[in-house]
Amino acid sequence: xxxxxxxxxxxxxxxxxxxxxxxxxxxxxxxxxxxxxxxxxxxxxxxxxxxxxxxxxxxxxxxxxxxxxxxxxxxxxxxxxxxxxxxxxxxxxxxxxxxxxxxxxxxxxxxxxxxxxxxxxxxxxxxxxxxxxxxxxxxxxxxxxxxxxxxxxxxxxxxxxxxxxxxxxxxxxxxxxxxxxxxxxxxxxxxxxxxxxxxxxxxxxxxxxxxxxxxxxxxxxxxxxxxxxxxxxxxxxxxxxx
Numbered sequence: 467x468x469x470x471x472x473x474x475x476x477x478x479x480x481x482x483x484x485x486x487x488x489x490x491x492x493x494x495x496x497x498x499x500x501x502x503x504x505x506x507x508x509x510x511x512x513x514x515x516x517x518x519x520x521x522x523x524x525x526x527x528x529x530x531x532x533x534x535x536x537x538x539x540x541x542x543x544x545x546x547x548x549x550x551x552x553x554x555x556x557x558x559x560x561x562x563x564x565x566x567x568x569x570x571x572x573x574x575x576x577x578x579x580x581x582x583x584x585x586x587x588x589x590x591x592x593x594x595x596x597x598x599x600x601x602x603x604x605x606x607x608x609x610x611x612x613x614x615x616x617x618x619x620x621x622x623x624x625x626x627x628x629x630x631x632x633x634x635x636x637x638x639x640x641x642x643x644x645x646x647x648x649x650x651x652x653x654x655x656x657x658x659x660x661x662x663x664x665x666x667x668x669x670x671x672x673x674x675x676x677x678x679x680x681x682x683x684x685x686x687x688x689x690x691x692x693x694x695x696x697x698x699x700x701x702x703x704x705x706x707x708x
Contacts, residue, residue: 479604480604481512481535481602481603481604482511482512482515482603482604482605482606483509483510483511483512483515483516483588483602483603483606484509484510484512484600484601484602484603485507485508485509485510485534485595485597485598485599485600485601485603486507486508486510486599487505487506487507487508487595487597487598487599487601488505488506488507488655488681488682489505489597489598489599489680489681490598490599490680490681490682490708491598491679491680492538492598493664493679493680494659494660494664494679494680494681495596495597495598495659495664496596496658496659496662497550497564497596497628497662498564498596498627499575499576499577499594499595499596500576500594500596501594501596501627501658501662502594502596502655502658502659502662503593503594503658504593504651504654504655504658505593505594505595505596505655505658505659506591506592506593506595507577507591507592507593507595507597508589508590508591508592509532509589509590509592509603509606510587510588510589511587511588511589511590513587515588516587516588517588518584518588520588521582521584521588521590524579524582524590524608525579525582527579527608527609528578528579528609529576529577529578529579529608529609529611530576530577530578530579530590530592530606530607530608530609531574531575531576531606531607531608531609532573532574532575532576532577532595532597532603532605532606533572533573533574533603533604533605533606533607534572534573534574534575534597534601534602534603534604535571535572535573535601535602535604536566536567536568536571536572536573537571537600537601537602538598539566539567539568539571540567541571542567543560543567543568543569544560544567545559545560546558546559546560547559547560547563547565547567548667549563549564549565549623549624549667550667551623551624551628551667552623552667553667553668554666554667554668555667555668558623562622572604575595575596575597576609577592577593577594577595578592578593578594579591579592580592580593590606628662630661630662630663631660631661631662631663631698631699631700632661632693632697632699632700633656633657633660633661633699633700633701633702634699634700634701634702635653635656635701635702636701636702636703636704638703638704638705639702639703639704639705642684642705643705648682652681652682652684655681655682656681656686656702656705659679659681660679660686660688660700660702661700663700664677664679665677665690669690670698671690671692671698672690672691672692672698673689673690674689675689676688676689676703677689680708683707683708684705684706684707684708685705685706685707685708686702686704686705687702687703687704687705687706688700688701688702688703689701689703
């Protein structure tokens with residue numbers, strides 16, 4: 467019988483930067499990075515890490531790993547969680563999931579590096595991020611596809627990307643989009659986010675309830691409806707100022 471090792475001392479970590487993104491609220495954020503490729507974000511480095519020397523050579527890499535804190539998740543955690551991919555009912559161990567409710571609330575996200583601005587500190591432009599605005603980032607590292615892409619790896623209960631839903635826009639929503647300079651990219655962002663069905667995992671099929679998700683500076687209100695083939699689609703019924 468082996469004695470349990472003594473727990474090490476707690477570590478103190480300091481954020482190196484903060485995220486600014488298209489997601490002012492955590493509801494509706496894609497559950498994995500890369501599912502909403504239109505999503506824009508910036509990682510703004512904080513002093514003393516905002517020295518341009520810290521990112522010298524980073525422009526040679528196309529993707530980055532971000533280690534961050536799920537700062538809007540509760541500090542409490544439980545050994546079992548209900549992954550949305552299993553319908554929100556089946557339970558698995560917290561370490562067999564990518565749940566935000568973790569002992570140390572640490573997250574890991576793979577994002578595309580679009581640009582590096584060092585004119586005033588350091589700002590990294592990112593694409594495909596799944597991070598709410600204000601997220602504290604603890605570290606970043608270049609992604610190495612030859613070392614970290616393993617096509618033969620098993621993916622448990624999430625072997626492939628989740629299925630997506632069709633998304634439609636009401637005439638009123640289309641009118642709002644047509645008046646915006648970013649109307650085309652906002653439409654695509656809305657489509658990518660809603661196609662993942664941000665409703666709670668136990669909600670399926672058509673509903674009378676109207677949901678709202680905040681993206682950029684607007685509140686997108688949508689409803690689940692059934693089309694002529696009996697399939698569920700999400701209809702954007704209104705786009706209002708947030």
